[in-house]
Amino acid sequence: xxxxxxxxxxxxxxxxxxxxxxxxxxxxxxxxxxxxxxxxxxxxxxxxxxxxxxxxxxxxxxxxxxxxxxxxxxxxxxxxxxxxxxxxxxxxxxxxxxxxxxxxxxxxxxxxxxxxxxxxxxxxxxxxxxxxxxxxxxxxxxxxxxxxxxxxxxxxxxxxxxxxxxxxxxxxxxxxxxxxxxxxxxxxxxxxxxxxxxxxxxxxxxxxxxxxxxxxxxxxxxxxxxxxxxxxxxxxxxxxxxxxxxxxxxxxxxxxxxxxxxxxxxxxxxxxxxxxxxxxxxxxxxxxxxxxxxxxxxxxxxxxxxxxxxxxxxxxxxxxxxxxxxxxxxxxxxxxxxxxxxxxxxxxxxxxxxxxxxxxxxxxxxxxxxxxxxxxxxxxxxxxxxxxxxxxxxxxxxxxxxxxxxxxxxxxxxxxxxxxxxxxxxxxxxxxxxxxxxxxxxxxxxxxxxxxxxxxxxxxxxxxxxxxxxxxxxxxxxxxxxxxxxxxxxxxxxxxxx
Amino acid sequence: xxxxxxxxxxxxxxxxxxxxxxxxxxxxxxxxxxxxxxxxxxxxxxxxxxxxxxxxxxxxxxxxxxxxxxxxxxxxxxxxxxxxxxxxxxxxxxxxxxxxxxxxxxxxxxxxxxxxxxxxxxxxxxxxxxxxxxxxxxxxxxxxxxxxxxxxxxxxxxxxxxxxxxxxxxxxxxxxxxxxxxxxxxxxxxxxxxxxxxxxxxxxxxxxxxxxxxxxxxxxxxxxxxxxxxxxxxxxxxxxxxxxxxxxxxxxxxxxxxxxxxxxxxxxxxxxxxxxxxxxxxxxxxxxxxxxxxxxxxxxxxxxxxxxxxxxxxxxxxxxxxxxxxxxxxxxxxxxxxxxxxxxxxxxxxxxxxxxxxxxxxxxxxxxxxxxxxxxxxxxxxxxxxxxxxxxxxxxxxxxxxxxxxxxxxxxxxxxxxxxxxxxxxxxxxxxxxxxxxxxxxxxxxxxxxxxxxxxxxxxxxxxxxxxxxxxxxxxxxxxxxxxxxxxxxxxxxxxxx
Numbered sequence: 001x002x003x004x005x006x007x008x009x010x011x012x013x014x015x016x017x018x019x020x021x022x023x024x025x026x027x028x029x030x031x032x033x034x035x036x037x038x039x040x041x042x043x044x045x046x047x048x049x050x051x052x053x054x055x056x057x058x059x060x061x062x063x064x065x066x067x068x069x070x071x072x073x074x075x076x077x078x079x080x081x082x083x084x085x086x087x088x089x090x091x092x093x094x095x096x097x098x099x100x101x102x103x104x105x106x107x108x109x110x111x112x113x114x115x116x117x118x119x120x121x122x123x124x125x126x127x128x129x130x131x132x133x134x135x136x137x138x139x140x141x142x143x144x145x146x147x148x149x150x151x152x153x154x155x156x157x158x159x160x161x162x163x164x165x166x167x168x169x170x171x172x173x174x175x176x177x178x179x180x181x182x183x184x185x186x187x188x189x190x191x192x193x194x195x196x197x198x199x200x201x202x203x204x205x206x207x208x209x210x211x212x213x214x215x216x217x218x219x220x221x222x223x224x225x226x227x228x229x230x231x232x233x234x235x236x237x238x239x240x241x242x243x244x245x246x247x248x249x250x251x252x253x254x255x256x257x258x259x260x261x262x263x264x265x266x267x268x269x270x271x272x273x274x275x276x277x278x279x280x281x282x283x284x285x286x287x288x289x290x291x292x293x294x295x296x297x298x299x300x301x302x303x304x305x306x307x308x309x310x311x312x313x314x315x316x317x318x319x320x321x322x323x324x325x326x327x328x329x330x331x332x333x334x335x336x337x338x339x340x341x342x343x344x345x346x347x348x349x350x351x352x353x354x355x356x357x358x359x360x361x362x363x364x365x366x367x368x369x370x371x372x373x374x375x376x377x378x379x380x381x382x383x384x385x386x387x388x389x390x391x392x393x394x395x396x397x398x399x400x401x402x403x404x405x406x407x408x409x410x411x412x413x414x415x416x417x418x419x420x421x422x423x424x425x426x427x428x429x430x431x432x433x434x435x436x437x438x439x440x441x442x443x444x445x446x447x448x449x450x451x452x453x454x455x456x457x458x459x460x461x462x463x464x465x466x467x468x469x470x471x472x473x474x475x476x477x478x479x480x481x482x483x484x485x486x487x488x489x490x491x492x493x494x495x496x497x498x
Numbered sequence: 499x500x501x502x503x504x505x506x507x508x509x510x511x512x513x514x515x516x517x518x519x520x521x522x523x524x525x526x527x528x529x530x531x532x533x534x535x536x537x538x539x540x541x542x543x544x545x546x547x548x549x550x551x552x553x554x555x556x557x558x559x560x561x562x563x564x565x566x567x568x569x570x571x572x573x574x575x576x577x578x579x580x581x582x583x584x585x586x587x588x589x590x591x592x593x594x595x596x597x598x599x600x601x602x603x604x605x606x607x608x609x610x611x612x613x614x615x616x617x618x619x620x621x622x623x624x625x626x627x628x629x630x631x632x633x634x635x636x637x638x639x640x641x642x643x644x645x646x647x648x649x650x651x652x653x654x655x656x657x658x659x660x661x662x663x664x665x666x667x668x669x670x671x672x673x674x675x676x677x678x679x680x681x682x683x684x685x686x687x688x689x690x691x692x693x694x695x696x697x698x699x700x701x702x703x704x705x706x707x708x709x710x711x712x713x714x715x716x717x718x719x720x721x722x723x724x725x726x727x728x729x730x731x732x733x734x735x736x737x738x739x740x741x742x743x744x745x746x747x748x749x750x751x752x753x754x755x756x757x758x759x760x761x762x763x764x765x766x767x768x769x770x771x772x773x774x775x776x777x778x779x780x781x782x783x784x785x786x787x788x789x790x791x792x793x794x795x796x797x798x799x800x801x802x803x804x805x806x807x808x809x810x811x812x813x814x815x816x817x818x819x820x821x822x823x824x825x826x827x828x829x830x831x832x833x834x835x836x837x838x839x840x841x842x843x844x845x846x847x848x849x850x851x852x853x854x855x856x857x858x859x860x861x862x863x864x865x866x867x868x869x870x871x872x873x874x875x876x877x878x879x880x881x882x883x884x885x886x887x888x889x890x891x892x893x894x895x896x897x898x899x900x901x902x903x904x905x906x907x908x909x910x911x912x913x914x915x916x917x918x919x920x921x922x923x924x925x926x927x928x929x930x931x932x933x934x935x936x937x938x939x940x941x942x943x944x945x946x947x948x949x950x951x952x953x954x955x956x957x958x959x960x961x962x963x964x965x966x967x968x969x970x971x972x973x974x975x976x977x978x979x980x981x982x983x984x985x986x987x988x989x990x991x992x993x994x995x996x
Contacts (some may be wrong), residue, residue: 013544016540016544019541019547020518023522023541024518027525030721033721033723033739035718035720035721035738035740036540036721036739039517039735043518043521043735045510050548222532223534237534237541238537240531240533240537241534241538290502330932425863
């Protein structure tokens with residue numbers, strides 16, 4: 001067998017194990033009975049250990065040594081070899097036993113976080129979180145870094161990302177976005193949303209709406225599912241089996257719909273992967289920043305546009321005939337675009353969202369460096385919300401316990417959300433050049449031209465290029481925050497005349 | 499590390515892989531979107547191959563050689579070694595590649611069977627079934643047998659079972675049960691069940707009833723789930739995560755409830771396994787005959803007793819207040835005990851049930867020996883139903899396509915159902931000796947004395963003893979059909995005065 005074929009065979013094995021892990025993870029969140037937590041931790045640890053053993057097999061190193069530098073390789077072969085090398089180097093630095101212990105711990109921490117959040121009691125999660133931070137530090141030490149431990153964690157989720165690259169980016173956004181938020185707070189006329197808050201919104205209507213919108217965008221429900229879970233996510237083992245979740249609140253019909261559009265964005269990306277590259281690293285979705293660009297695209301750039309509100313109004317009226325009787329598209333549009341500092345990240349508006357991320361980013365830096373102790377965390381969290389957003393959580397469930405990420409050991413993950421916001425604006429701006437009828441199409445519910453553009457330029461390109469290169473190929477320009485800031489400025493002007 | 503500890507470590511690994519397979523199987527039946535079938539087949543094949551590789555590791559043979567014949571072993575150690583030997587011998591006879599191919603095929607066959615059943619078109623399933631029979635024959639040849647190929651298949655599901663042991667047993671049942679059925683058909687007064695058939699029964703009420711009854715019996719829903727699937731089954735990875743399903747028909751409220759009680763029987767068995775023996779063969783449920791004894795116990799011996807009908811009547815009235823207004827416990831009891839030849843095995847009454855099994859048993863013998871071709875099968879099936887039960891299927895969906903088993907490659911499995919019926923009667927007869935208040939307890943819905951008896955005598959004993967020995971330990975007598983025949987005679991007499 002040729003070296004490259006053997007490499008592909010081994011990568012397929014690794015990918016299959018990853019698919020099992022995805023399914024176990026989905027089941028744990030959505031289906032698993034509570035008492036099964038401890039044994040599920042054993043399953044996940046086993047899967048993680050089996051994957052790690054294969055990723056670190058010395059034969060992988062030999063094969064890569066043989067293949068690297070060959071001159072007869074095409075674009076896809078080069079990508080597979082590059083990605084396999086990254087994965088091999090990252091994996092060989094983590095001892096098998098450490099990976100297995102960490103997986104077991106994460107599974108336990110997820111349970112204590114769920115309980116803590118439900119009981120609004122940080123102390124239930126405290127010890128597991130402290131241990132998660134210890135695990136993250138050890139992980140960073142194993143992986144290695146030049147300047148900061150935290151850099152090693154950032155690099156896991158977006159190759160090459162560092163504090164020195166991120167700091168100016170967040171500063172830039174803060175410089176341009178903070179004044180916008182301030183003008184809205186001072187001078188903007190807050191829209192009347194009493195029709196939303198003074199009604200109760202049945203789950204059944206919300207489910208129908210989520211389903212109809214997701215189908216219309218182009219999510220294929222013969223190759224996926226919609227369910228409910230505490231923390232919405234998109235998972236599932238492969239492009240033929242993509243499973244996303246949302247959550248429902250009777251007080252707020254927007255959370256479930258926009259959560260559904262967010263996960264539909266992730267889901268259509270997964271379903272659009274290049275199928276001839278199944279089981280190959282080059283065929284996978286390209287990192288978290290790009291993934292988030294797809295979710296943000298449908299949730300915000302499309303979902304919160306006036307055109308989308310025109311199209312979706314009849315669906316709203318169908319799902320909630322009485323409550324929507326006197327509502328027109330512009331009222332809907334204003335209601336889904338309220339710019340207002342708030343406590344919950346996943347419900348934040350586009351303007352304030354990146355400030356939520358910035359707070360987590362600053363806190364993660366402090367936790368990893370040891371400049372912030374776990375016991376000081378809840379207060380620090382509340383203080384930063386007060387300082388940057390002018391709102392202070394009254395309990396931990398809507399404060400420091402709101403996000404699932406740390407319970408899963410995903411420290412260094414949050415900044416990719418902001419990258420996603422920037423990429424989404426840049427991609428849509430480029431797509432508009434090719435789709436002169438874009439606004440008209442959205443107002444008609446004809447989402448396929450935009451989805452097809454993303455299929456061609458993003459989804460179908462898998463991980464053949466590095467994320468930044470993919471953005472450059474798709475848009476003609478290197479990643480930059482400009483398109484996002486322009487988009488936000490324009491929108492806030494139309495909404496609030498500021 | 500001691501040989502025995504190493505054996506346990508390896509057995510744990512094998513068990514964990516089996517747990518993953520169970521979860522994948524459950525998900526395939528209950529949750530998986532349709533397009534995912536092909537890649538799910540890859541998952542199952544991978545899991546099957548990984549398990550097989552470990553089961554056939556030569557080191558297992560070495561360890562067993564070292565351990566067998568040692569004199570310092572306790573009951574549990576001896577059981578683990580005996581069971582590991584059986585598994586090793588069975589597994590080493592099947593080549594890894596063959597097992598993987600068969601798993602892939604079974605996954606595909608399950609899809610074509612589902613489609614064929616839905617479309618009522620045997621031809622959709624025909625080729626896959628023919629291939630399944632080929633796989634079964636090859637499997638038998640690999641495993642080896644003394645007299646008949648089919649013996650090797652029977653032995654998979656109940657150790658030591660052969661045609662020469664089963665033929666007289668079915669003949670015996672036929673000799674004593676057939677005359678009973680005949681007298682009922684000729685002289686019995688058919689109960690009036692128009693209140694059942696002339697009503698439509700909402701799924702919601704059926705679900706509530708299934709849930710309440712299963713909880714009352716003692717199924718722990720913190721360690722399990724109830725869902726719906728085409729073919730009801732009980733699965734899930736381990737005693738903390740036991741998942742059973744049922745199905746609902748608006749025309750028949752009994753199918754879902756008695757199906758639920760059946761699966762609850764399987765489920766309580768799994769939940770009652772000896773937890774100190776987690777991951778060990780000795781801690782597993784003891785073969786299919788014993789398993790079926792637990793499902794049949796709750797479904798029939800308890801569920802169709804007059805005492806149970808007395809207790810459950812108020813639940814029925816709660817779930818279906820209008821429809822149950824004029825119904826008393828005796829009417830309910832007569833309606834759930836109609837003795838009448840019918841087409842569908844899982845809906846058959848206790849008296850005719852074993853004839854359904856006998857037909858499948860005879861057909862499997864013919865298919866494996868080659869005396870019956872797949873193309874002749876649908877007609878042969880219909881002919882035998884006409885001959886032995888006096889009813890002829892009008893379509894394949896309610897005939898040869900009704901059962902999932904062959905689509906999963908489970909040929910040789912059906913006879914364990916009849917073993918289960920015999921064991922259940924024998925166990926309840928022994929339990930009654932220890933529980934003089936049994937009938938009173940059931941009529942009060944106090945199921946815990948009987949469940950505790952089963953926990954102590956059956957569930958908690960795992961697979962420490964061979965099935966026949968376990969029955970003997972629990973009941974004081976070797977397995978025999980007498981208790982079952984006595985029970986049936988007595989019941990038919992009370993119901994039909996014949």
